[in-house]
Amino acid sequence: MLRRRDFFAAPRPGAEPSPDVRWIRPDGNEMEPDDWADSSNRSIGMLIFGTAADEVDDRGRTVRGDTMLILLNAGARSRSYQLPETGSPGVWEERFNTALPFDAAQSGRRVERRGSVNLAGHSTILLGRNERGGP
Numbered sequence: 001m002l003r004r005r006d007f008f009a010a011p012r013p014g015a016e017p018s019p020d021v022r023w024i025r026p027d028g029n030e031m032e033p034d035d036w037a038d039s040s041n042r043s044i045g046m047l048i049f050g051t052a053a054d055e056v057d058d059r060g061r062t063v064r065g066d067t068m069l070i071l072l073n074a075g076a077r078s079r080s081y082q083l084p085e086t087g088s089p090g091v092w093e094e095r096f097n098t099a100l101p102f103d104a105a106q107s108g109r110r111v112e113r114r115g116s117v118n119l120a121g122h123s124t125i126l127l128g129r130n131e132r133g134g135p
Contacts, residue, residue: 022047024069028082042075043119047084050129067129076121083115083127092117092127099123 023031024045035041050067069092071081083092092112099120112127119125 020049022049022084024071024081024084026079026081028084043071043073043079043081045072045081045084046070047086049086069127069129071117071119071125071127073119073121073123078121079119081117081119083112083117086129088129090129092129095126095128097123097125099125 024047025031025035026043026045031044046069048068048070050065067086067088067090069084073079094110094112094117117125117127
């Protein structure tokens with residue numbers, strides 16, 4: 001999902017709206033115009049849906065990827081982020097966290113079962129959600 005041939009696109013005219021990307025606030029909801037204008041806001045989440053993949057297989061069928069959530073905190077204080085609902089079954093797995101020492105980050109994927117994560121100050125977390133039903 002992070003390596004793409006084309007940039008994310010808006011829905012085509014006449015097509016059912018299905019966003020490729022949703023910008024997320026710490027409460028897990030989508031950013032509103034006032035959120036964008038808030039100069040004190042130092043964190044943001046970028047939710048990339050697995051259905052937004054632009055790769056195709058040998059038969060020309062779209063290859064679906066994992067849904068990804070990138071959380072960025074430019075502030076000095078930690079922020080709690082509510083993990084957004086995606087409408088599909090699955091669990092969020094932490095893929096990397098810049099607040100962890102390198103050895104801890106390499107020790108395996110941590111499954112987030114609480115519904116929220118703590119995003120340390122000046123850090124980034126990448127979470128993935130396999131919604132395809134396989135490993």
